[in-house]
Amino acid sequence: MTEDKNKTTAIRWSEFRFAIIGPLLASPPKKGxxxxxxxxxxxxxxxxxxxxxxxxxxVKTLQRWYYLAKSSEQPINSLAYKKRSDAESFPTISEALSKLINSQYKAHSSWSFQLHHDNLQVLVKNDDSIESIPSYNTIRRYMKFYGLTKKRNPKKYKTMAAQLAAERFENREVRSFEVEYVNALWHLDFHHGSIKILDANGEWRKPLLLCILDDHSRLVCHAQWYFDETAETLVHGFMQALQKRGIPRSLMSDNGAAMISAEFTEGLSRLSIIHDTTLPYSPYQNGKQEVLWGQFEGRLIAMLEGKSDITLKFLNDATTAWVEFEYQRKVHKEISCAPLDRYLSSKNVGRDSLSTQELRECFCLQIKRKQRKSDGTISIEGKRFEVPSRYRHMEHLVIRYPRWDLGFVFLVDEKSNTLLERVFPQNKTQNASGQRRLKEDVQQIDEQAPQQEGIAPLLKELMEEYAQTGFPPAYIPKGE
Structure with a gap:
């Protein structure tokens, strides 16, 4: 018989017995x-x-099988393995022992079956209501039948968030998911590499891999190795993914410092990308990304074992070649096709990417700063920036900039949220030359407009009202 691991025990027994008895049914023996x-x-x-x-x-067993099959219209069903009448009952476990097992499990759900059994033996000695304790196998079957299996101990986690995550994992279902369209959801994460590479300073360092994955097609939108996990690095890699594959509708990442930085989150908001973060200490929620690391380590890194002097450039070149010519084009077991084929054949709900300059302007921190009236400057990250004189009347200014590049600072219109112009750091050496520009007009004045003559309208109105009262002047004239 060919072995089929998917067959149940009952089917295996029925086919096995029928293979033995079947020939007697096909060619019944003569009488006697x-x-x-x-x-x-x-x-x-x-x-x-x-x-x-x-x-x-x-002979007795075979005879029983023969008559069971002969007397049934469906011989193979009659020969199936019959479940014992007491299969799901535990007569050796009394009600008192059952309560004791459950109470001990409630207090120590992280114990093994053997540890539970050993402690129950001690408790039973001191409890007259329980005569004896069954064997270890019986206790194990009982606990497995009622789902009293070993769980992670939340008390070993140091922080409250870690304890809550462990309890949530034990009490909540975990389900796989997949969005329906390409570019509807991207996954993003950093991975600490298992190899050390040589940096420009001649030091051996472990690199980090930034990978961005499309949920529906499993296509790698961008993958690149870096030496750090900062917001600047994240934006650098994510902008490349946007320019390669377009702008997605949503993004899922963990709660790393770079992922929740102001520059990155505000940039996603300006690009209308929904940012979903996994719950703390719950990497399984970003499971597709976590599973992908096994392929990078098991195939790509494994093929680099023979090279000793690996540099960051060489590692990125090898990664790009492996991703584009193997991973993207190889049949993915879960989707039964290559990621690139599914990406190209499925409906795409993404949008076209912006230019590099526009993307840089998006991934910036936006803050308010008070302008110094003395010299028309503002302070950003401990440095003074000169504000054009036409904005000298504004007390507070809205500024947009990335913290890693203070040469890329813009003034922003607070009402329309559009960029006005760039501002630059104060150049005291140039200012020491003594040359000063003329102040720009805050508002353009029409020089052709007629000039007002005489007294102001308000004073004229007040004098007319006083004259209408008929009162004499409230002063004594002299020398008029």
Whole structure:
């Protein structure tokens, strides 16, 4: 018989018994010859359907199988393995012992079955209501039947968030998911590499891999190795993914410092990308990304074992070649096609990418700063920046900039949230030359407009009202 691991125990037993008895049903023995046929079968050796051991069966057992099959319209069903009437009952475990097992499990859910059994033996000695304790196998079957299996101990986690994550993992279902369209959801994460490479300073360092993955197609939108995990590095890699594959509708990442930095989150908001973060200490929620690391380590890094002087450039060149010509084009077992084929054939809900300059302007921190009236400057990250004189009337200014590049600072219109112009750091050496520009007009004045003559309208109105009262002047004239 061919072995099929997907068959149940009942089916294996029925097919096994029918293979032994079936020939007697196909060619029934003549009257008085059944016993002889059964004797011949009892001397044969058979392979046990579940354990694989070599076994033989008595005439009595074979006779019982024969009559069961002969008297049934469906012989193979009648020969199936019958569940014992007491299969799901535990007569050796009393109600008192059952309560004791459950109470001990509630207090120590992280214990092994053996540890539970050993402690129960001690407790039973001091409890007169329980006569004896069953064997370890019985206790183990009982606990497995009622789901009293070993769980992670949340007390070993140091922080409250870690304890809550462990409890949530034990109490909540974990389900796989997949979005319906390409570029509907991207996954993003950093991975600490297992190899050390040589940097420009001649030091051996472990690199980090930034990888961005499309959920529906499993396509790697961008993968690049770096020496750090900062917001600048993240934006550098993510911008390349956007320019390669377009702008996605949503992004999932963990709660790393770079992922929740102001520059990155504000940039996603300006690009209308929904940012979903996994719960703390719950990497399984970003499972597709975590599984991908195994392929990078098991195939790409494994093929670099023979090279000793690996540099960052060489590692990125090798990664790009492996991703584009193997991973993207190889059939993915879960989706039954290559990621690149699925990416190109599925409906794409993404949007076209912006230019490099526009993307740089998006991934910036936006803050307010008070302008110094004395010299028309503002302070950003401990440095003074000069504000053009046409904005000298504004007390507070909105500024947009990335913290890693203070040469890329913009003034922003607070109402429309559009960029006005760049501002630059104060150049005191140039200012020491003594040359000063003329102040720009805050508002353009029409020089052709007629000039007002005489007194101001308000004073004229007040004098007319006073004259209408008829009162004499409230002063004594002299020398008029």
């Amino acid at each position: 010859e059944l016993q002889q046929a059964l004797n011949i079968l009892s001397k044969k050796l058979w392979m046990h359907p579940t354990t694989g051991e070599i076994v033989c069966y008595s």
